[in-house]
Amino acid sequence: MKFSLLVATAWALLAQAEDTTSPLTFTYSTFTNHTVAPATTTYSLNPSHTSSVVISGTGKKSSSSTHSAPTSYIVNPADLAYPSFSNVVGPLASSAPAPGLLNATQLADEALALILQLKVANSTNCQTCKNVMSTVAARMKVQQETLSDIAVPFCLPLQSFLPMPICIGLLKIGSTDIGGIFPAMDMQGDDGQTICAFMFGSCDLPPPPQLDLNTLFQGTEKPAPRELSTCKKEPLKVLHISDYHLDMRYVVGSEANCTGPVCCRVFPYTNVSTPIEEPASLFGNYLCDTPEALATSVFRSVPKVTGYEWSEFSFGIFTGDLVSHDLWELTEPYVLSEELESYQQFFDGMGGVKLYPTLGNHDTYPHAFTAFPDQNSILPYNASYPVQEKYNYENVSAAWENYGWLTAKEAQMVVNSGLGIYRAVTAEGLVIISLNSDVWYYFNLYAYIGANKIDMTGMFGKLITYLLEAEAKNQAVWLIQHVNVGGSTDYEALPAATDLYYQIIDRFNNTIRGTFFGHTHDDELGVFYTNNATEQTAQTAANVAYIMPSVTAYTNLNAGFRYYLVDPDTFDIIDSLTYYANLSNTNEWTANGDVTWELEYSARDTYDPSGTLLAPNAPLSAAFWHEVTQEIYTNETMFETYTDLRTKKFRPYTPVTGLARNLTLCGLRSMSVPIFERCLGSMQSTTSFL
Numbered sequence: 001m002k003f004s005l006l007v008a009t010a011w012a013l014l015a016q017a018e019d020t021t022s023p024l025t026f027t028y029s030t031f032t033n034h035t036v037a038p039a040t041t042t043y044s045l046n047p048s049h050t051s052s053v054v055i056s057g058t059g060k061k062s063s064s065s066t067h068s069a070p071t072s073y074i075v076n077p078a079d080l081a082y083p084s085f086s087n088v089v090g091p092l093a094s095s096a097p098a099p100g101l102l103n104a105t106q107l108a109d110e111a112l113a114l115i116l117q118l119k120v121a122n123s124t125n126c127q128t129c130k131n132v133m134s135t136v137a138a139r140m141k142v143q144q145e146t147l148s149d150i151a152v153p154f155c156l157p158l159q160s161f162l163p164m165p166i167c168i169g170l171l172k173i174g175s176t177d178i179g180g181i182f183p184a185m186d187m188q189g190d191d192g193q194t195i196c197a198f199m200f201g202s203c204d205l206p207p208p209p210q211l212d213l214n215t216l217f218q219g220t221e222k223p224a225p226r227e228l229s230t231c232k233k234e235p236l237k238v239l240h241i242s243d244y245h246l247d248m249r250y251v252v253g254s255e256a257n258c259t260g261p262v263c264c265r266v267f268p269y270t271n272v273s274t275p276i277e278e279p280a281s282l283f284g285n286y287l288c289d290t291p292e293a294l295a296t297s298v299f300r301s302v303p304k305v306t307g308y309e310w311s312e313f314s315f316g317i318f319t320g321d322l323v324s325h326d327l328w329e330l331t332e333p334y335v336l337s338e339e340l341e342s343y344q345q346f347f348d349g350m351g352g353v354k355l356y357p358t359l360g361n362h363d364t365y366p367h368a369f370t371a372f373p374d375q376n377s378i379l380p381y382n383a384s385y386p387v388q389e390k391y392n393y394e395n396v397s398a399a400w401e402n403y404g405w406l407t408a409k410e411a412q413m414v415v416n417s418g419l420g421i422y423r424a425v426t427a428e429g430l431v432i433i434s435l436n437s438d439v440w441y442y443f444n445l446y447a448y449i450g451a452n453k454i455d456m457t458g459m460f461g462k463l464i465t466y467l468l469e470a471e472a473k474n475q476a477v478w479l480i481q482h483v484n485v486g487g488s489t490d491y492e493a494l495p496a497a498t499d500l501y502y503q504i505i506d507r508f509n510n511t512i513r514g515t516f517f518g519h520t521h522d523d524e525l526g527v528f529y530t531n532n533a534t535e536q537t538a539q540t541a542a543n544v545a546y547i548m549p550s551v552t553a554y555t556n557l558n559a560g561f562r563y564y565l566v567d568p569d570t571f572d573i574i575d576s577l578t579y580y581a582n583l584s585n586t587n588e589w590t591a592n593g594d595v596t597w598e599l600e601y602s603a604r605d606t607y608d609p610s611g612t613l614l615a616p617n618a619p620l621s622a623a624f625w626h627e628v629t630q631e632i633y634t635n636e637t638m639f640e641t642y643t644d645l646r647t648k649k650f651r652p653y654t655p656v657t658g659l660a661r662n663l664t665l666c667g668l669r670s671m672s673v674p675i676f677e678r679c680l681g682s683m684q685s686t687t688s689f690l
Helices: 006-015 104-115 123-142 151-158 164-184 190-199 292-306 332-349 373-378 390-402 408-416 459-472 495-507 583-592 603-607 622-634 636-646 658-668 673-680
Strands: 024-032 035-043 236-241 315-318 355-357 422-425 431-434 477-480 512-517 524-529 541-547 559-566 573-581 598-602
Touching: 024 292, 104 123, 104 151, 123 164, 123 190, 151 164, 236 292, 292 332, 292 559, 292 573, 332 355, 332 390, 355 431, 390 408, 408 422, 431 459, 459 477, 459 495, 495 524, 495 541, 495 673, 524 622, 524 658, 541 622, 573 603, 598 603, 603 636, 622 636, 622 658, 636 658, 658 673
Parallel strands: 236 315, 315 355, 431 477, 477 512, 512 541
Antiparallel strands: 024 035, 236 559, 422 431, 524 541, 559 573, 573 598
8 A cells, every 4th residue: 555655744743742741860960069969850741651761870671672681781880980191281101212213202293293284285295294104103113102102292282272181181092002003004105195184184195996896796797777666565664863972971060161172071170160151951052962861862752753652663773973072081991881871771762673783983992993803913912903892892792682683693793703793684674784984984093004905804895795695685785884985064984995885885776775874963965876976867876875963962963863764675765754852942841851852854845845856655766866966956945955954953054155065065976085075176185183
């Protein structure tokens, strides 16, 4: 039978009238009288759903579920402690430099000189950067903890815009890993050129290597394009959430409008006597990560605002990032606690619905540093995969198995692959492949070892094998990963890996029915084309990337989640319905006892309001999304609609002009870094760490 897409909207409006009562208790840290102390608030009137949650590790009940009773994770408060170096103002290490190598002051001076070049890429600056990086690597080869040694002379000149605790914390946390990575890189070759492009903007990015596609695709031919069909059954409902960024160090009543990178905190070095201008709300603020009251409201609200009980959702996907953004204050126990507590909240809240997660760049320690097993022979043991990353895969995969999201075999694949990836098959027959985007993420320094070589980690070879097997069995596949392979308002991926990913999408566009990302926190999309996007038309459009808006409001965004209506026969997406919570209403939420979520938009209704692009119940095809991008390119009203929805209707709306407009338009059709740079007109990096 045909399914009316209007039903979903009607249900959402009807469900807002349904309100039953049950108490809801929040336990949190609060800042009063210049002191952080625990506090509890109980609301007697609140929507009742299938899950029952008591916040902040004081006790938990599992949601109603068909799974056997899993082990519940309970937060250890000691794991949330700040690291001891947070308020360091003196040297972290006093050891002398290795004989014959630059001392700390000289190294710091040379590194600072690169920063002051202000991202000017030319042959002279590029070679200078390679030489400096070679010198740093030589010192690290005999003295791995070099970054600790240079912390003070490096950070002192930067403290006007990078406070000492932040600078020192970043160097201290990354010292062991970077001290192992840099000596393993070819600093005078493509490795050095790539890192100098991204870190300092001193070099152009090298073009990606030539690919032997026949060999990569094991001699197989790309089949003829499949014929799309309309949905003839009631669609599946699939939840999508991303970028949760739970903050278990969030302090209600602390400064929400601070000048630092992350607000709503009382750090060890915070001046607690400074008057608070904007107190942090129980339910979040625009310059802060996600407090538990906002985070868990997603799950309390899904049945209310969508009109569907949890039992009506087939499954959900999560496209990464659980941990807060205070990179300089991380510890290994804190990161793991944030991960495991977030998964517990997902399980408690989703009424037994199975979730397929992927890892984000924040879901590791140190942030984004992910070692790979094939690097073990060239890295010191304390910076190699068995020490640096394996423990994380073991813990998160155990949680995924514990909650019944993955089978034991699928969970073991996460660890045995050495890549944090897995392949699973849903009860409906859809193949979900979770990839690790740290393979291409520009902040993962391990990815620069052989950065411009083909498939250095072997992940893409595994992906191709999985896709060939799915193609042979006529199975549909969804790919879930975190960091976008192309551009949006900028790009953050290594060119070689994104070029290979793009060719894989082109080759298997019949089999791959959806690609899903997170990371930007914005609501975005990107179209893939055949033949490396040399011709961009509706006929050459091959696939579409759904870049998911975040739960976190960080920074200057509203919170969001989404569900898809999915054809149960083809697993094509029929519609995408996105919901948002407007954080300018936090005072109202505090008075009423919970967050108010609203339907923001339906993709069909917003981008094809007259029904001229799509037949009734036809899928949101790549051709459709190409036509949408054409409208965004040529129709100012549609461009403003897209950029407004990108922020989840954050106010005031800021017109997107100049370079930002060009970046936005290029990002819509540039799902690899080389294509993005081609669109911008030059092979130059627009991003740098510093």
